[in-house]
Every structure is written in structure tokens, then in C-alpha cells.
Amino acid sequence: MSVLKESYSLSHYEKNSWVLESxxxxxxxxxxxxELLELLKESESLSQACxxxxxxYGYQFSESQFWEFIINRLGFTGLIAGFEPEVxxxxxxxxxxxxxxxxxxxxxxxxxxxxxxxxxxxxITFSLLLILAIYSLFTxxxxxxxxxxxxxxxxxxxxxxxxxxGHIAAxxxxxxxxxxIGGGLxxxxxxxxxxxxxxxxxxxxERVIGNLxxxxxxxxxxxxxxxxHQFYPDVVLFNQIVFMLxxxxxxxxxPFIRSDGYWLLSDLSNTPxxxxxxxxxxRDFLKSPLAYFTKDKRSKGTFLxxxxxxxxxxxxxxxxxxxxxxxxxxxxxxxxxxxxxxxLIQLExxxxxxxxxxxxxxxxxxxxxxxxxxxxxxKTKKQQxxxxxx
Numbered sequence: 001m002s003v004l005k006e007s008y009s010l011s012h013y014e015k016n017s018w019v020l021e022s023x024x025x026x027x028x029x030x031x032x033x034x035e036l037l038e039l040l041k042e043s044e045s046l047s048q049a050c051x052x053x054x055x056x057y058g059y060q061f062s063e064s065q066f067w068e069f070i071i072n073r074l075g076f077t078g079l080i081a082g083f084e085p086e087v088x089x090x091x092x093x094x095x096x097x098x099x100x101x102x103x104x105x106x107x108x109x110x111x112x113x114x115x116x117x118x119x120x121x122x123x124i125t126f127s128l129l130l131i132l133a134i135y136s137l138f139t140x141x142x143x144x145x146x147x148x149x150x151x152x153x154x155x156x157x158x159x160x161x162x163x164x165x166g167h168i169a170a171x172x173x174x175x176x177x178x179x180x181i182g183g184g185l186x187x188x189x190x191x192x193x194x195x196x197x198x199x200x201x202x203x204x205x206e207r208v209i210g211n212l213x214x215x216x217x218x219x220x221x222x223x224x225x226x227x228x229h230q231f232y233p234d235v236v237l238f239n240q241i242v243f244m245l246x247x248x249x250x251x252x253x254x255p256f257i258r259s260d261g262y263w264l265l266s267d268l269s270n271t272p273x274x275x276x277x278x279x280x281x282x283r284d285f286l287k288s289p290l291a292y293f294t295k296d297k298r299s300k301g302t303f304l305x306x307x308x309x310x311x312x313x314x315x316x317x318x319x320x321x322x323x324x325x326x327x328x329x330x331x332x333x334x335x336x337x338x339x340x341x342x343x344l345i346q347l348e349x350x351x352x353x354x355x356x357x358x359x360x361x362x363x364x365x366x367x368x369x370x371x372x373x374x375x376x377x378x379k380t381k382k383q384q385x386x387x388x389x390x
Contacts, residue, residue: 099180133219
């Protein structure tokens with residue numbers, strides 16, 4: 001009987017590490033784990049694999065010892081026949097997910113965009129379009145009257161869809177695979193998302209392009225509406241969409257929220273689950289500062305620690321600043337939000353007050369921080385109960 005029960009694929013990630021893909025899941029494994037996996041693939045039985053391993057590496061494992069060894073090294077992948085790993089609950093930051101475009105349809109819709117992601121062309125045009133976004137943000141001001149809110153939202157929704165199709169097109173171009181486009185709730189806000197987990201199998205430069213692909217497509221939309229605004233300066237709608245796209249594109253590059261900038265930094269630093277690993281590094285440092293900086297993780301550990309410290313300090317500073325200087329707006333915002341929803345439901349014009357933007361950000365960050373504290377406390381209690389049972 002074969003030792004492995006599933007097929008898999010491997011792609012190089014960085015020095016001495018590989019991305020293992022199986023059943024739509026991706027794992028980063030070391031070079032020794034890769035060698036062990038290939039040995040198991042070549043073997044027709046556990047006994048044959050054990051003999052091959054002992055002969056190749058000079059061990060004297062019995063079959064039961066070898067079984068424990070491979071389960072310890074590769075059991076989490078779910079590839080070992082006769083062993084089912086304990087599946088941890090997936091932590092999704094987007095809740096109530098639903099599919100809008102299935103993978104095949106998303107691939108077809110994104111296919112015309114793929115030529116835009118040739119590497120040299122991409123980096124040149126992205127840089128120029130980003131300069132345009134910065135310029136527009138300082139030269140175009142948002143106006144609260146003289147346009148249709150629904151027309152603005154409809155145009156903006158089109159750019160959001162193109163954002164997600166950009167991710168799909170880049171992922172498909174570099175890996176030949178892509179997932180679905182869907183929607184859900186991020187905290188309390190409706191969002192769209194694209195499943196591009198296959199991008200882990202691409203090279204670093206290709207992953208960077210894949211992460212920036214969404215913003216890139218909206219920057220192209222910005223160029224289109226910017227030109228319309230130049231030809232038709234009296235059409236307020238074009239002015240508004242230029243301002244919104246400029247602001248949103250730059251916000252998306254901030255690496256301290258779950259935005260494209262976060263995933264970009266994760267790939268540039270070769271750190272999957274960047275935020276959780278950074279906060280784990282901070283906890284380790286606080287527990288034992290002197291023992292934290294070991295030779296084998298000094299550079300990476302320093303980066304993770306600094307990222308976590310800066311991220312948490314920035315959040316705390318912003319929350320404190322809002323509590324001290326913007327208390328009236330914080331208290332008034334729920335009433336304002338209900339009033340906006342009431343006007344939208346009644347199909348009445350709405351004058352959006354962009355001074356509430358920092359208030360919205362305050363509620364998002366506060367919710368995230370409270371959720372993180374709750375999850376940490378709950379996880380600690382669960383671990384303690386598990387230890388008592390054992």
C-alpha cells in the first residue's frame with residue numbers, strides 16, 4: 001500500500017524551503033522535509049520507505065519508530081495514508097463569505113487583463129500611476145453636493161470588481177491557477193475578496209505583482225476618470241471618483257491593516273501570517289528579552305519585533321488621540337450612520353461627511369484590538385483546560 005494517499009505539487013519558496021500544495025492547501029516545508037516526502041512518494045509501502053530511509057541516512061528505525069517520525073515531520077499535511085491530522089479551525093478575517101464568480105468564470109473574466117502584468121511594463125506603469133494618485137489626492141478635493149451618490153457608488157463598485165479581477169489575472173498568469181471571487185463582511189463592512197492562494201507557488205517578484213494587482217487595476221481606472229475630469233471639469237461625479245480612487249489606492253498600500261500592503265510586506269519578508277507571527281515575537285520578547293535574540297533568528301526576529309511594536313504603538317496612539325480630541329464625533333457617529341442609512345433606504349441624496357473617516361478607522365481598530373485580546377484570553381484558557389485533561 002502506498003505511503004502517501006494524495007497527490008501534491010512542490011515549488012521553490014526561498015533558500016532551503018518549499019511550498020507544498022495539496023487539496024487546495026499550501027504549506028511551507030524545509031528541504032529535509034521535501035527529501036523525506038519524495039522518498040515516501042518513491043516507496044510502495046511503509047516497510048520499503050523505512051529501509052530506504054535507514055540506508056540513505058544511516059538510521060536504524062523500526063517501522064513503528066519510522067511511522068512516528070514521518071507523522072511528526074509531515075503528518076500535518078494530511079498526505080500520510082492511515083493518518084488524519086487534527087484540523088484546526090480556520091481563522092477567517094472575512095466572515096459570512098459567499099461566491100460571486102466561480103474560479104472558471106473569474107479566470108475567463110480576468111484573461112484580457114493578463115498582458116498588463118508583464119513584469120517590466122507593470123513596474124513602470126504602476127510607479128507612474130501611483131505618482132498620479134498622490135498628485136490627485138493633493139489637487140482634487142471631495143465635494144458633498146452636485147452629484148448622484150448612487151452613480152458614484154455604482155462606478156466605484158465597478159472599480160472594486162476590476163480590483164479583484166486584477167488579483168485573479170495575475171495569479172492565473174504566474175501559476176496557471178486561481179480561485180473564486182466572493183464577498184463577505186470584514187468586521188461590519190461589506191467587502192469583496194479574491195482567492196489567490198495559488199500565488200504561493202509563484203516567485204517572489206511574481207507574488208509582489210499579484211499583491212499589487214488590485215491597486216494597479218484601480219489606478220488604471222483612476223487614469224481613465226482623471227482624463228475625463230480634465231475634459232469635463234464641470235462634471236462633479238468625475239471629480240469625486242478621482243478623489244476616492246486616489247485615497248483608496250494609497251490606503252490599500254498601508255501594511256498595518258489587512259490590506260494589499262500587508263500581503264505585500266508579508267511576501268517581501270517571506271513571512272506568511274505576518275501579523276500573528278509578529279505579535280508572537282513581541283510576546284516572546286516580553287517574556288524573556290535576553291533569550292529572544294538568538295543567532296539563528298536575529299535578523300528575522302528583529303524585523304518581526306519592530307513590526308509588532310510599531311504596529312501596536314501606532315494603533316494605540318491613534319486610538320488615544322481620537323479619545324482625547326475627537327470624543328464628540330465618536331459619540332455622534334452611530335447617530336450619523338443611522339441617518340445616512342435612513343436616507344439611502346429612502347433613496348434620498350446623502351452628503352457624506354469625510355471628517356468621519358478617522359472615526360470609522362477608530363471603531364475598526366478598537367474592535368480588532370478587543371477581538372485580539374479576547375481571542376488571546378480564550379486561547380490561553382483553552383490550553384490550560386487541555387493541559388488539565390491530559
